[in-house]
Amino acid sequence: xxxxxxxxxxxxxQLVASDREGIRQKINNLLSSLSEKTNAGLLIFNPLTQDTxxxxxxxxTMIPASNTKLFTTSVALVSLGGDFKxxxxxxxxxxxxxxxxxxxxxxxxxxxxxxxxxxxxxxFVNHLQEIGISKITGNIVGDESYFxxxxxxxxxxxxxxxxxxxxxxxxxxxxxxxxxxxxxxxRRTKKFVEDIKQPxxxxxxxxxxxxxxxxxxxxxxxxxxxxxxGADQIDEISISLREFxxxxxxxxxxxxxxxxxxxxxxxxSKIEGNSFYATQAILNFLDQNNIYSQxxxxxxxxxxxxxxxxxxxxxTGVLESMYFNLNSFEDFxxxxxxxxVDGTLRSRFTNTFAENNFHGKTGTLNGVTSLSGYLxxxxxxxxxxxxxxxxxxxxxxxxxxxEDDIILALSEME
Numbered sequence: 001x002x003x004x005x006x007x008x009x010x011x012x013x014q015l016v017a018s019d020r021e022g023i024r025q026k027i028n029n030l031l032s033s034l035s036e037k038t039n040a041g042l043l044i045f046n047p048l049t050q051d052t053x054x055x056x057x058x059x060x061t062m063i064p065a066s067n068t069k070l071f072t073t074s075v076a077l078v079s080l081g082g083d084f085k086x087x088x089x090x091x092x093x094x095x096x097x098x099x100x101x102x103x104x105x106x107x108x109x110x111x112x113x114x115x116x117x118x119x120x121x122x123x124f125v126n127h128l129q130e131i132g133i134s135k136i137t138g139n140i141v142g143d144e145s146y147f148x149x150x151x152x153x154x155x156x157x158x159x160x161x162x163x164x165x166x167x168x169x170x171x172x173x174x175x176x177x178x179x180x181x182x183x184x185x186x187r188r189t190k191k192f193v194e195d196i197k198q199p200x201x202x203x204x205x206x207x208x209x210x211x212x213x214x215x216x217x218x219x220x221x222x223x224x225x226x227x228x229x230g231a232d233q234i235d236e237i238s239i240s241l242r243e244f245x246x247x248x249x250x251x252x253x254x255x256x257x258x259x260x261x262x263x264x265x266x267x268x269s270k271i272e273g274n275s276f277y278a279t280q281a282i283l284n285f286l287d288q289n290n291i292y293s294q295x296x297x298x299x300x301x302x303x304x305x306x307x308x309x310x311x312x313x314x315x316t317g318v319l320e321s322m323y324f325n326l327n328s329f330e331d332f333x334x335x336x337x338x339x340x341v342d343g344t345l346r347s348r349f350t351n352t353f354a355e356n357n358f359h360g361k362t363g364t365l366n367g368v369t370s371l372s373g374y375l376x377x378x379x380x381x382x383x384x385x386x387x388x389x390x391x392x393x394x395x396x397x398x399x400x401x402x403e404d405d406i407i408l409a410l411s412e413m414e
Contacts, residue, residue: 065363068303082242110172139220142200250343261301291317
């Protein structure tokens with residue numbers, strides 16, 4: 001009997017080895033079509049068995065594009081928790097207003113909630129009406145002090161050359177700090193978007209206008225300042241971190257990612273949300289979780305910058321760390337785009353075994369494409385995959401096709 005068991009185990013191991021060798025050959029065949037000038041980095045890993053299925057240049061420093069968001073969102077979830085609230089809050093420095101009058105200022109303080117629209121401000125107006133406020137004797141104050149005042153990525157990234165532009169990144173955000181305008185030229189009307197130059201002041205003006213339209217008298221002006229310590233909170237509008245992270249990862253939202261980057265910095269430092277503290281928080285996360293970090297440089301939260309540098313090993317390390325994190329993995333996993341279902345992967349892997357079974361994050365810049373995430377194979381194995389291509393010849397689509405073919409080959413493993 002023992003002899004039979006040993007024989008079965010021997011042949012099973014042979015079949016596994018044969019299957020692995022077949023997969024490696026398939027991947028090598030796919031990579032052989034790449035130009036000699038293409039720089040490819042791959043690491044495919046089974047976190048439960050600790051087996052490396054395939055590795056190529058896995059410790060080589062490369063540009064991750066939007067795979068940078070995996071670092072941003074994982075650090076946020078682990079350090080803050082999925083229930084953490086990203087808010088816009090309304091305060092007052094008047095301690096008694098049951099007489100229907102706020103004898104002082106009200107403060108609109110932003111904490112990086114980039115989902116707020118101008119219509120959301122009506123929530124605060126309605127609340128003030130409900131508690132009987134008919135007059136405010138002081139000012140309407142916009143407060144964006146939770147972040148620094150480096151509104152643009154070029155303000156904190158030296159020699160940043162990215163052509164991808166974002167609107168001002170501030171702690172107080174209304175409509176992504178943009179305003180849509182229309183200009184008539186002859187018989188045609190052209191629509192264009194204009195950045196808000198002073199986000200906090202703009203938000204204060206919007207709230208003042210809505211208050212006055214609702215019949216609440218405002219004696220003061222709309223100004224920008226800092227909420228005093230001890231001010232009483234009237235109400236808040238918030239989104240949970242797990243919801244915010246899902247918007248970032250599924251749709252690769254660059255603006256939201258940069259706001260989260262600074263939120264990480266603010267909560268890590270307890271001083272101010274800025275790029276320095278955010279970067280320190282991410283590097284500290286890598287160190288604390290024993291993730292390979294040599295050559296890793298994170299300068300923004302979105303991955304727009306070509307100064308962001310990672311290795312397939314560091315990406316895989318982040319994904320492995322999250323895989324074994326009982327508190328944060330579910331939120332992180334659910335935030336990723338689901339192959340053939342939603343987000344940036346909604347039109348990829350349809351009608352294949354990878355559909356629904358691959359949860360990942362895409363990345364695209366000129367000359368760069370990346371794809372990393374978790375794959376459930378036909379054999380019910382969990383694989384962590386990180387693929388990065390830096391290329392000079394060929395199209396983004398042709399390189400993404402190779403990514404897809406690799407994932408499809410892996411998904412068929414039994």
